[in-house]
Amino acid sequence: MKVLVTGATGFIGRQVVHRLREAGTELRLASRYPERLGPGHDAMQMPDVDAPAAAFLALARGVTDVVHCAGLNNDEGNATEADFRAANAELSARLAQAAAEQASGRFILLSSIRAVIGARVSATIDEDTIPHPQCAYGRSKREAEIGVLDAYASHGRSDATVLRLPPVYGAGMKGNLAALMRLADTGLPLPRGALTGTRSLLSSQSTAGAVWHLLSLSGRLRSIYVASDVPPVSIADIVGAFRDGFGRPRRLVAMHAKPLRAAAILLGKRASWDSLTATQICDPSLLVSEGWLSETGTLERLAEIARLGDAQSPPWR
Numbered sequence: 224m225k226v227l228v229t230g231a232t233g234f235i236g237r238q239v240v241h242r243l244r245e246a247g248t249e250l251r252l253a254s255r256y257p258e259r260l261g262p263g264h265d266a267m268q269m270p271d272v273d274a275p276a277a278a279f280l281a282l283a284r285g286v287t288d289v290v291h292c293a294g295l296n297n298d299e300g301n302a303t304e305a306d307f308r309a310a311n312a313e314l315s316a317r318l319a320q321a322a323a324e325q326a327s328g329r330f331i332l333l334s335s336i337r338a339v340i341g342a343r344v345s346a347t348i349d350e351d352t353i354p355h356p357q358c359a360y361g362r363s364k365r366e367a368e369i370g371v372l373d374a375y376a377s378h379g380r381s382d383a384t385v386l387r388l389p390p391v392y393g394a395g396m397k398g399n400l401a402a403l404m405r406l407a408d409t410g411l412p413l414p415r416g417a418l419t420g421t422r423s424l425l426s427s428q429s430t431a432g433a434v435w436h437l438l439s440l441s442g443r444l445r446s447i448y449v450a451s452d453v454p455p456v457s458i459a460d461i462v463g464a465f466r467d468g469f470g471r472p473r474r475l476v477a478m479h480a481k482p483l484r485a486a487a488i489l490l491g492k493r494a495s496w497d498s499l500t501a502t503q504i505c506d507p508s509l510l511v512s513e514g515w516l517s518e519t520g521t522l523e524r525l526a527e528i529a530r531l532g533d534a535q536s537p538p539w540r
Contacts, residue, residue: 224328225249226438227286229269229318230293232259234395235333235430239290242431246439251286253293269293272314279321288328290434291315294367297337297360298398307363316370323378329444330383331437332371333430336449336505337361338387343497348387348423349506350447372446384444386433389451389505392525393427399498400424403458404529407465414478418459420498423451423505429518436515451505452518458499464522468529 226243230236231252243250250265257266270278283289295302295310315332322330336348341357356362368385375383392400406413433450456464463473507517518524 224288224438225251225286226288226290227251227253227283227322227326228290228292229253230291231266232256233292234393234397235391235427236292237395238393238427238431239292239434242428242435243290243438246435248438251282253282255293270314270317272309272317276317276321279317280325282318283321283325286322286326288438289318289322289326289330290438291318291330291332291371294333295360295363296397297335297358302359304359304362307359308366311360311363312366312370315367316374319371319374319383323375323380323383328382329438330371330375331434332367332383332385333434334368334385334387335361335364336387336389336503338364338368340503343494343501345420345502347504347506348389349449350445350509368447381446382444383446384437385447386437387447387449387505388430389423389425389503391425391427391430392528394528394531396427396528400461403461404465404525407462407471407529408469410466410469410471410474412474412476413462415459415475416478417499418457418462418475420458420500421455421502421504422458422461423453423455423503424461424521425451425505426518426521426524433510433515436510436513440513445509448510449505449507450510450515450517451507452521453507454519455502455504456521460522461525464525465529468526468531470530 226248228240231240232254252260252264252266253269255269257268260266267282295307319330338356338361339352339354340346354365356365371383390400459475466473
């Protein structure tokens with residue numbers, strides 16, 4: 224087995240590379256920044272979306288399997304719909320076409336629950352959830368899913384799969400979890416009534432473990448999987464765990480949600496309110512039934528991240 228890992232210098236890609244190396248897997252690494260990988264690696268430049276087909280064929284030549292982590296994340300505040308579509312949907316489809324022609328093994332696309340549900344919607348997500356993406360990032364990830372599966376189907380193959388992820392945490396995390404961590408670090412009293420949502424999260428280590436599980440699993444893969452830690456955790460408990468890690472008192476004040484919601488609407492923060500109070504639970508039962516072990520110590524891991532200060536904290540969006 225020789226596995227191509229794209230986005231190898233990224234937040235999740237680094238963990239995937241580490242896990243596959245632990246398993247003794249031969250690797251080819253692709254990144255927009257291959258110089259960051261250092262000497263002694265089979266490393267290649269990740270082609271641009273408009274690169275000739277030969278560039279994608281060269282990337283996939285000589286590997287058995289592909290783990291596609293590369294893409295444009297939803298924490299890129301200046302990205303347009305066209306940017307997301309090119310970096311996520313079109314690039315994924317082109318790579319999958321090349322891999323379907325040359326790679327004999329599996330293609331694993333790392334996707335997101337944003338491909339099926341918006342940030343403000345409360346729902347339980349599993350493999351059968353009907354996709355209804357509600358943002359440019361989510362639409363591009365859904366198009367990527369379709370493009371990859373269609374590319375393999377057009378070659379009469381069924382060994383491509385989509386791994387949908389909830390928010391992923393770990394050293395170097397970005398986005399809303401990092402923003403919550405920064406908020407927790409202020410030590411300001413926070414209204415519990417504004418933090419009522421419950422969320423499924425996933426550690427970056429467990430993400431990498433799920434990738435290895437799918438690569439090594441015997442038998443036919445399903446076309447879609449959902450991963451998450453269990454159980455889900457409340458936004459209030461996430462903030463509390465971060466404050467525990469910082470050594471701060473939790474200072475979560477009991478306040479009714481209705482006046483807080485009204486104030487958020489008056490201040491033009493309805494979207495942020497809906498995001499904080501939405502409950503989004505991912506059901507990883509399918510992966511678990513096939514032998515994957517989910518993380519169960521979510522809050523302890525979050526506290527440890529805060530203790531070590533391992534996150535980047537852009538503004539809340």
